[in-house]
Amino acid sequence: MSLFCTREWWGTGCSRTEDFLAGGLCVGNFDGAPDGQDKIAVASLQGVLRVYQPQCRDARVEDLLLELNLQLPILQLQAGCLFKGEHQQLAILHPRSLVLYATAPSAGQAGGLALQQKCDFRLARTAASMVVGRFGETTDVDSICVQSMDGQLSFFVDGACAFECFLPGFLAPGPLCYCAAIDSLVTSSSALDVQCFRYSRLASATHTLPTQEQPSLHEATGKRLQPDWTYVLGEAPTGICFARFLADEQVGHIVVVGERSLTCLDGHGKLQLQKRLDFVPVAHVMLPAGGGRAARLLLVAPSGQLLVFGGQQLLWLAAVGLVPCAMRIGSFGGERGLLVGLEASGKLSVSYLGTKPPAPGPNSKRGAEPDYVALEAEHQQLKAAMRQAESCAPVYEDGGLLIAMQARSVSDAEAVGWPSGGSQAACVGCLVVHVLLSYLGPGQLTRLQLSLQPPAGVLCDQEIIEVAEVKATSQTPLLLPLTCWATRSSLPGSSFGVVGVYLAPGGRVCTASAALRLPLTAFCHLVAPVHTGAFKLTITTDQPPHPLTLLFADIQQSAQVAPADAGNAADVMTVQYHTGDKATLLVSKTAGRYRAQADSFEALGLLLEELVHRLNEQGAPPGQDLHIFFQDALPLQDWFALLDGHESACMEAAASRERLAQCAAQFRAAQKRLLLATADRTPVPLLYLQLMLHETAEQLRSLGDAVEASQQAVQAAGHKLAAGCRLLLLLVRYHLALPGQDVERLASHLYAQAIHMGDWEEIAKASLAHLLQTTFSDTAGKTGSAAVDAHDMKGMISFMLERLLQGARLSPA
């Protein structure tokens, strides 16, 4: 609703069953009351006349002064001083009669009115409309002019019919207006124009025409009646008023309210003002000029807006509640300038222009603080729903495949079988590993490829397992059995890794991995304790020592050694690997010290790893942490010995390959010469050539065997070196108390897994050099690159360990 509107001062409903037209509203003091208050007369098409006098705000029953059914349809209602010397009377136009009434206080009803019929004129022709005015410049009495449906104008003055005349070129009745200043009647003809007839001319053109059979065009006979002027409007006017509309010297203007425009003409038919309207006015009323200002025209648009025009300008715009069909202006209850509006539905209202401040709407929720927690929860919920609905991406970020592994060593190796590789003799003991696949996401995943990474010393029958698809299951996972054998060829590593690559339902490629710690029992068995050993390493803990029967219960239980030879199993334990190495573990009786002894450096690795793992599993009493230290000096020399061994084995292998190549060249040369000699025409003794060929072949065979042997030696040295690396890293970790991820970084730089590749040395040297140059930081900010010879592995390792000992730490990556 608009802010500016009309506010109702008084309102009532006249009737719901009657039709009200624009001519049925009249405001004036037609009972001549001395206080000069206006009354409202409302007439319906059904013939009911009502007179109201609003006296104060809000209608009361007493405001209805008169309600009378005149039994004839009322076309129009006008008030005026119709008789000389009397106050205002009502003139009511019926289709075939014009009746003039005077009002007097009613005898029966206090404050009411009664009608007294003064005159009743029978009309020969059906009436269309009427207009009241002081025609002919009379000063004391109003005359009535009635327009008939066929163009006859009848004039009634002072209770008598004065004369009649016919409008020229008449087809259908249009609006009629009397302009006092120019003493003319202004009307519109069906030719969409405005015609002005002077009253004197009308009076002198009186004649009666023989009525024609057809109410068609009338030709004026005798003295032709012609309009004073005609103005082609171009559209049919809905109303004509006369007022001093523009601020100029004219005494008044003819304001024509057209269908789409507002036109203002002066008394001579000259155009003064045109204004285009973008609506069709349904009602209009002219507020007469007064108090120094020009007249104002009020128009009502069908959209429910009341526009007030003053000359060129739109002065005011207000929204009316219901669109009236007739409007007048009157003063009631002491208030002047109230708008009276009659709607076609019968509602009569008296209103004024005002404003209604907007009511505060139902904003109850504004008051309370919004519940942010609930809002946030709802927000998250909505976001989750949106994410899920938006793509079929599974809930799991990583694809949803879980791989788990279980190991079981099988004592009866015969039942399981041997690897197909043929190295049956090298395999001892058998291990069955179950790979359990469970997929938790939606749909199913396809093209799963599991690649197995058995540790050193473990042989697996398959390297890659392909699974076509894995459905989502919630109960039992998919089981893939693997068989592995421990080999005699090298000391075993402990971690069996599996990496799976697959396609998730959305088309993404995902990976999953798992690692399994293989049990120690697969790789070694208990033997009689050996108390000597060339290499010794001691681990210290801050907890009281655990007996070995507790820590290594599984090994001791699976032992095949007679209990008598076990010795003090709680303190001493010796295990023998499949390679034949033995390693011993001793526990000190008082402090938490464990010593590992073996004849070779690398054999200590697995045992110590296992010990540390089991110690950590055993844990500490609640409230304390288990700390493991290695307080001796790091056995770098032993490790360097392994390194040297590996290097020499490599060089030996390279040398034997070189020799083989030379021998092969020699063999080829001999072959060629033999061929040439055979092909030669002149016979030549070939004996020495054939001899050379045989011997070279023999040499080739033996050198080939040597190359094979050297390769195996390289492999063995590599295994030992790898084991040594692991051991070294373990010791470094507990010697320097490095955090786990630093150790992993060191391990990844050392890259012990690649020892079996040909160029491990170069890779490791380069990565260690990079590590030294980039990640080591000390307070001085030097990276120490100048002091490091990048070509010497031993030098780099010792330098690094020195720096670590001094307190430098790997800066975060």
Add this chain to the structure above:
Amino acid sequence: MEASPQANAVPAGLDPVWLANSYLTRRKFDECITLCTDLLRANPYDQAVWYIKTRALTLQDWIDDIEVEEEGVAEVLLDEHAVAKAPRPGTSLARPMTGAKGAGGGPSAAVRPMTSSGRPLTGFARPGTSARPGTSARPGTSSVEAAFGGGRPGTSRPVTSGGRFVRLGTASLNSDGSGVFINVDKLDLRKYAGRPQLARALCNYILYHEHNPKKAMELCAHATVSCNYKDWWWKAQLGKCYYQLGLLRDAEKQFLSSLKTCDIVTTSLELAKVYIRLDQPNTALEVYTQAAARHPGEVSLLLGAARVYDALNETVKGVELYKQVLQYDASNVEAIACLASFHFYTDQPEIALRFYRRLLQMGVKNAEVYNNLGLCCFYASQYDMALDCFEKAFQLADDTGMADVWYNIGQIAIGIGDLGLAYQAFKVAVSMDSSHAEALTNLGVLESRKGNLAAARSHYQAAQRAAEHAYEPWYNAALLAMREGNLEDSFKLVNKALAAFPDHTDSQELHAQLLKQFAAL
């Protein structure tokens, strides 16, 4: 609200002709036509009743043809007027961006959304003026497609010749209960031309109800002759017939002659319409300004001139005229809306806020006003009001408006930094209107921020297809292609961006950069 009263019985004793006339004046056309048909059945030669019925039928179908300007397919394809093939800058409506820069420019395309014909979106939706397929400058195929496209997004109902008018020839079959009321072909127009009372009503009937400008032209010609060329109305009607028939030069002659006889505002408006149709906006402006000088305070002339300035992309001059309009008519919705959008796009949201508040006070409450209010509040830093206004806009919006409201919510979300909300809002906007180019472009920008370059590229392509005139999708796609290393594509795209908006500095820089790279190759 009271229930509408049931139809009351017509009281006895009432003259039926008077009643028919009364229905006519009360604009109850159906009752009037029914009553007149009955009366004419009784007495077929009753001219008064015939006259009333004619007027009723005319008024029923009457539309204000000074405002409606839908150009149908036929006008686009068959327009044979000798329009200058290479109009001078600033003189053609088909090439609006060539006007004088600087003072006449107004906010550039970088800040103000453009319509498909390359002029800025005005604040007021008028029929036909938002997409004007040019006659010569724009390539023919795109304008025909635009004419087929229709105004609303996603519709493809073609506007036939004559715009909203019913196709010629079928209006006479319009059932008014008694078959054909007036068989225009059988009328002796010369006879009727001599009877002014019937002639004018008949002329209006033929023009507005029968939509037969040829017949109306004959009648007008006869009538003009019979009144010795002294009647302005017949000349104006003749001009209107020529205009509807497409004989624009003849229409211009008639309107000028009518203006010489009697200076009526509607004639000036129709004359200006002719000039606009002839793609001579400066002449139309002259007509408007001269008529406005003669009729000070006539709002429609000022509005017409302001619209032409907007169409020529001289928004500053248009704004002056809108201010004058408001002096005379403080409630003119078009002027208020255009001023408000001008102030908004020139970084004065508080002033725009006042204008939109005025619209609300006047009682204009629809989704568009609330949407604009929300944006003004946001940019004027009244954040508490902004979201309330958008909520109101949601309640009132229909499908076409909803997409824009969601798009603006997305813009506000970007302004406050909530890119998640912005993403969702743009997605909703696109779901409501799949050819909303701005929302698609912004979605593309957000996707490229998230790193989904393929999705970004596809969004830009969709935006380019939806709105060829907008430079943003072309520029963004060019930038994306350049980042990916696809210099060839990037060059093509940046050229298209420059064609849409030649003053875009970023596009120009990108263009220069690409040229350097190509030269280095």
